[in-house]
Amino acid sequence: MADFTNMEWHPFLTQDSVELVLHRWKAEDHHAPGVPVLLLHGASAGHETFMIPKPHGTEPRSLADWLHTQGYEPWLLDWRGSKNITLKESNQRGELMAFREGEIYNFDNVAKYDIPKALEEIRRLRDKQFPGDDKPIGAVGWCMGAGTLAQAIVQGHVSKKQHGLSHVVLMTLGLFYETPVDSRLKAEERLLEALIxxxxxxxxxxxxxxxxxxxxxxxxxxxxxxxxxxxxxxxxxxxxxxxxxxxxxxxxxxxxxxxxxxxxxxPYAEKNLVSEIHHPGWEMSFDSGKHNPSVGDEIKITGSKAKGILAYSRPLESGAWDTQNAAGKLVLTKVEGDFTKGESLAVKGNIIGTFRGLGETIPPELLNQFGAIPINMYLHGAQNIRRGWAGTYVHRQRAVANQLINIAARKRFTDKDSFDQITLIGSSLNRLWHRESIDRMYEWLMQGNPGNQRKCRKVIFPNYGHQDLLWGKNAYKDVFPEIGKGLPKI
Structure with missing residues (x-):
């Protein structure tokens, strides 16, 4: 069950003097270290990407929570493309200095400095607590977190030998940048170059x-x-x-x-999302709980038109459902009408408890999930889209991007001494990164050595878009187990 208040906060400085933060969620047994997993969010997002949806009672629904309950030790990195880092950097260094320095704020430096240093910090901090611990590290890259992780690997900045990284999961993106036609047209406008x-x-x-x-x-x-x-x-x-x-x-x-x-x-197939992404939540206290409602249930006040949709419930404060005296808080979205204190709460005509009062109103989760992206980092992404593949950032006119996709680069993924397993995860309804971004990455990894099939695995979810792979109603049942298959064994 999620208790993010117990997360450790570990700031560190990269070689080029950008302060980043690792958020460590220790395994339940503090005397036996869990298997560490580095989680890399997308550009302009933050570590919070992996902390929603909130749990339903004690049932984990976010990736960080799910990994933790499986016995892993999640390490959530805010890298230099994080909304949390850009906000802090702009306050400390001045807006123009912080964001218009193309040599600092691009994906090349995420691959060169941020990810390797984060892996080194994980090793250092774990060795300090558990001397001699040599558990392998897994990494899950999401969106541009996956793109920069793939770039770090092919450029030799990250490896199993150097960092103990044995398992890599790339979600929605690797080294090939395939987008729907409207995104490609916007990239071809070269608007960002003109803005700069x-x-x-x-x-x-x-x-x-x-x-x-x-x-x-x-x-x-x-x-x-x-x-x-x-x-x-x-x-x-x-x-x-x-x-x-x-x-x-x-x-x-x-x-x-x-x-x-x-x-x-x-950013997502909206039909798949949990309701709290777009809708505000109302926290409601109850007691005399008889039946545990399910996420998505319509909850009504008996004898009135007041109703709402259950987004999730907090852990019980007292009692239990099986003894019909559960007490706690429900969080409802799409609330209509006035809920009257002391009235019965019902699902499909069955009484589930007694309404005791309203608590806080919770803003839609989307408002907490995205923020500023540095203009040069944004441009670097557009350059990769125009090329169709990952290249180094072209900061000045007439400069030429370095080609990152070649035989030597592939060997860094697939040689027998490289990683134990590489998992690629995509989705058919993705309107941000087309599923061909993952398909082409898999085909590239398969070239030259049929034995690569034993090391590389591709999973495509036919009914998912982009962010709903993490925030979907059923992501914790459909998607997260496939991520787990791509990580070191507990």
Whole structure:
């Protein structure tokens, strides 16, 4: 069960003087170290990517929680593309200095400095607590976290021999950048190059609030002219205020979803998502609990029209369901009507408990998940999309990117002394990174040596999009076990 308050916080400095943070969630038995797993989020996100959905009672639903309950020791890295790091760096060093330095904020340096140093820190901190511990390390790269991990491997910055990394899981991306046509067209506009040359733009942030941060005029104009059919919530008005009421928070989340779709591509298949991503939650106290409701159940007040959808429940505060005296808190979304204290709560006509009062209102989770991306890092991604494959960042005109895909690079993945297992995970409905990004990576790894099939494994989920591979209603049942198969054995 998730207890993120027990996470350790380990800041460290990279060789090029960027301060990053590792978040360590120790295994339950502090006398026996769990198998360490490094989790790498996507660009402009943060370590929080792996901490939602919240658990339902004691049932884990986030990847970090699921790994922890399986006996792994998750290490969540905020690398230099994290919303948490960019915010801190802009405050410490000044906006323009922090984000417009193309030599610092690009994916090359994530591969060269961030990931190797994080693995070294994991080894150092574990050896300090458990001298002589030599458990292999697993790594799960998500989105650009996967892209930079793959780049770190082929450039020789990360290896099993150097870092004890034995198992690699790449989710949605490797070294090949295949996107839907609308994303490729935006990349071909070369808008970001023009912005860097003509405007004092240091970052782009999907959180647009009046009087706090506005998009660069060039990007805003293109966004305003973007086809409504490509905006998942085209009926949402532009975000004009920092309202704290639940309706305003939901509107902000939907507006943010539109802007994420414009910046990167549609981030998920919405039908698969847990409801708390877009919808605010209402925390409700109950007692006399008789039947444990399931996520997605419609909960009603008997004798009235008040109702809501169960997003998740907190761990019980007292009693138990089987003795019909459970007491605790439920978190509901899509709430309608007034819930009256002392009235019965029911699911499909069956009484499940007694309503005792409202607690806090919880903003949609999406608002906590994404932030600023440095402009040069954003441009590096666009360059890779135009090429169709990972290359080094072209910071100056007429410079040429280094080709990262060759025979020597493949051997760093597949040689007998490299990794024990490589798992590639993609999805058929992905509107951010097309599934061909994973298909092409797998085909490339298979070239030259049929024996690579014993080391490399590909899993494609036919009914998933992008972020719902982590935040989907059934991701913990469908996707997470496949991730577990790609990690060192407990």
């Amino acid at each position: 040359a003509s405007e004092s733009v240091s970052f782009v942030d999907p959180r647009v609030l009046k009087n706090e941060y506005n998009w660069p005029t060039t990007i805003q104009a293109l966004y305003d002219g973007w086809s409504g059919r490509l905006k998942p919530h085209d009926d949402v008005e532009p975000n004009n205020a920092r309202g704290d009421d639940p309706t305003e928070k939901m509107r902000q989340a939907l507006d943010m979803c539109n802007r994420l779709s414009f910046m990167y591509g549609m």
